[in-house]
Amino acid sequence: MSKISKLFAEDGLLTQNLPGFSPRQAQTDMALAVEASIDKKHPLIVEAGTGTGKTYAYLAPALVAKQKVIVSTGTKNLQEQLFHRDLPRLRKALGSFRKTALLKGRANYLCLHRLGQQGGHIMSDDQLQNELVQIRDWANSTKTGDMGELTQLPEDARSLPLVTSTADNCLGKDCPDYEDCYLVKARRNAMDADLVVINHHLFFADMALRDTGFGELIPEADVIIFDEAHQLPDIACEYFGENLSTRQLSDLAKDVELLYRTVLKDAEQLHKAAEKARMIAADLRILFPPNPQKGNWKEALERDDVAIQISKLTESLGVLYEVIKLHLGRDKDLDNMFERVSEMRNKLAMLVDIQQTGVSLWYETTQRHLVMHLTPLSIAGKFGAFVNSPQRSWVFTSATLMVGKGFEHFQRQLGLMEAKTLSLDSPFDYPNQAMLCVPRFLPEPNAMTMRSKLLEIAEQLVRASDGRCFLLFTSHAALREIAEKLEDRIPNPILVQGSTSKRALLDEYLKRKDAVLLGTGAFWEGVDVQGDDLICVMIDKLPFASPDDPLLQARMDDCRERGYNPFGLIQIPQAVIALKQGAGRLIRDAGDRGVLVICDNRLVTKDYGKTFVASLPPMQKTRSLDKAVAFLKQIRLSEKSA
Ligand code: SF4
Structure with a gap:
């Protein structure tokens, strides 16, 4: 019997020492597969349905192995939950003395140097001044410098x-x-620890050597485990690409100004050159429509006005570079700014090179800024090669990796065709706990009448469930319209994404007990509402990515050129994973019950609908909204009699 079999056995340490733990076959199977991956150094991909207990299934073998382990998660929330809750419980249960550390991204740590700089000039903004006073007070006592400790400060x-x-x-x-830097200390702790909890962004920053002082962690690791691994392909592409934003230019100009006002008071040319570059960048943003959008950067560069502005920007960065060069060696911050300008010039040159192949050049605008992007169409070759050399153990896990019955989509994206795969069903009794309804008589998804139909269905569902309902949308426009109209039709509190932070909205939802929450992207994943607080999820449409997305377009063109069908190879798998995430909000625990209503008749009218349905948990299925409503009423009745 292996160590792991013993730990997870009926009379094992976990049963003895973890309150509420009882062995589950799927969890043990996953733990054994992770143990084998660690021993034999082969990559392993595991889809573990909700409720499998995958966290302990990878943490236990990771703690038992006498090797350096990195565990990477998709979100800061999961990172904290792992580090502050799951790891301490498991270490105690196993009597493990392995050293653990939590490492967040640099934006989470107080920078003593920048805090010091803020004291040198008068601020006209009272609110900002007050916040800085709070930060200084806290800075005197904090041991970690983790800004998350300052809970009174808003996240933004x-x-x-x-x-x-x-x-x-x-x-x-x-x-x-x-020497006193909190970030440096956090990194040293991470280097010393046996098991470090990081997030995917940090991992790829490290791998792509994107951050000063990074690039040290991964070479030391023997085992790398990714939870929420379905997010990896998108995040990896971001880090293997390049981008430059007008915000970065504006930040640089602000930093130059601060330095000019506090230290280099004689260097007026410096300030003027930075200010000119900032203004040219701001004018570049104005050439695009005021509302945020994404677009094809290659096509934008064909416009005369954009091309002229880009050449002005290139020239102004050249001037700034030369002016800073004149003052090199006078101040460390200025020397750093020289590096920043050099890098910006290099990036800009790459971002306007329209001859390159294998990449997508695209842009996005926010209210005030423009971001130019260069994204590789595939990172499979690079990432696959990285996984294979040098040999170490890799585990990729998530509740949503498979499309239909296979892992090919995920494997293809990351170049992991040789990896071992394992699929573990959820232990939940889906046929009895949940019902999937695709209502009859739905208009076509883009029909004018669809919104009023959605409203009608939403009203019936909310009344039947008495709130405790998530309405998930694929577009902000649909969300806004339904939110507005629903207000006049139901008495329940309506909580709408965007009105406050995600955390505050969820807290309010749980407090109100009869609320309805309307959300888009952010609420489709990473939300864990258990029990009778959530008994109904309605989804407005199959979540196909917008065909206007320039990156998606470039990938589809490339796929077509290689002789494949982009709809089957890219769009369907992407939408299946997104739908699985959204649907996964409903049943989070063995005692949960609920109804999932998907208002898209393509699930039954199109052939590909079968792939979506086969990818969802085995809920009982109906086309009758009345049956779904009756199921909800039954849940309420059984609650009352309980
Ligand atoms: S090393 Fe970097 S993060 Fe640390 S205090 Fe200095 S500037 Fe700030």
Whole structure:
């Protein structure tokens, strides 16, 4: 019997020491597969249905192995939950003394150097001034420098970018505060630990050597485990590409101005050159429509006005580069700015090179800024090669990796065709716990009458469930319209994404007990509402990515050129994974019950609908909305009699 079999056995340490633990075959199977992957150093991909207990199934073998382990998650929330809840419980149960560490992205740590800089000039903004006073008070006592400790500060406080660093402005080893730097200390802890919990963004920053002082962690690791691995392909592409935003230029100009006002008071040319580059960048943004959008950057560069503005920007960055060069050596921050300008010039040159192949050039705008992107069409070759050399153990897990019955889509994206795969069904009794309804008589998804039909269905569902309902949308426009109209039709509180932070909205939802929550992207995943607080999820449409997305378009063109069908190879698998995520919000626990209503008749009228249905858990199925409503009423009745 292997160590892991013993741990997960009826009389094993986990049953003895973890309150509420009882062995589950699927969990043990996964733990054994992870143990084998660690021993034999082969990549392993596991889809573990909700409720399998995958966290312990990978953490236990990771703690038992006498090797350096990195566990990477998709979100900060899961990172914290793993580090502060699951790991301590498991270590205690196993009597493990393995050293663990939590490492977040640099934007989470106080930067002593930048905080020091903020004292040198008068601020006209009272709110900002107050926030800085709070931060200084806290800075006197914090041991970790983790900004998350300052709970009274809003997540999007304007002071945060002033007192945290970016890879651009960090001085690294040249920093006078280097020895006391919280980020440096957090990284040293991570280097010393046996098991480090990080997130996917950090992992790829490290792998792509995108951040000063990084690039040290991965070479040391023997075992790398990714949870929420379905997010990896998108995040990896981001890091293997390039981007440059007008915000970065504006931040640089602000930093130059701060330096000019506080330290280099004689260097007026410096300030003027930076200001000119900032204004040209701001004018570039104005050439695009005011509302945020995404578009094809290659096509935008064919416009005369854009081409002229880009050449002005290139020239102004050249001037700024030359002016900073004149003052090199006078100040460490200025030397760092020289590096930043050099890098921006290189990036800009890459982003306007329309001859390159194998990449997509695209842009996106926010209210105030423009971001130019270069994204590789595939990272499979690079990532696959990285996984294979040098040999170490890799585990990729998530509740949503398979499309239909296979892993090919995920494997193809990451170049993991040789990896071992394992699929573990959820232990939940879906046929009895949940019902899937695709209502009859739905208009076509893009028909004018669809919104009023959605409204009608939403009203019936909310009344039957008395709130406790998520209405998930694929577009903000549909969300806004239904939210507005639903308000006049139901008495329940309506909570709408975007009105406040995701966390605050969820807290309010749980507090109200009869609320309806309307959300798009952010609520389709990473939300865990258990029990009778959520008994109904309605989805407005199959979540195909917008065909206007320039990156998707470029991938589809490339796929077509290689003789494949992009709809089957890219769009369907992507939408299946997204739908599985959305549907996964409903049943989170063995005692949960509920109804999933998907208002898209393509699930039954199109051939590909079968792939979507086969990818969902085995709920009982109906086309009758009345039956779905009756199921909800039955849940309410049984609640009352309980
Ligand atoms: S090393 Fe970087 S993050 Fe640390 S204090 Fe200095 S500038 Fe800030």
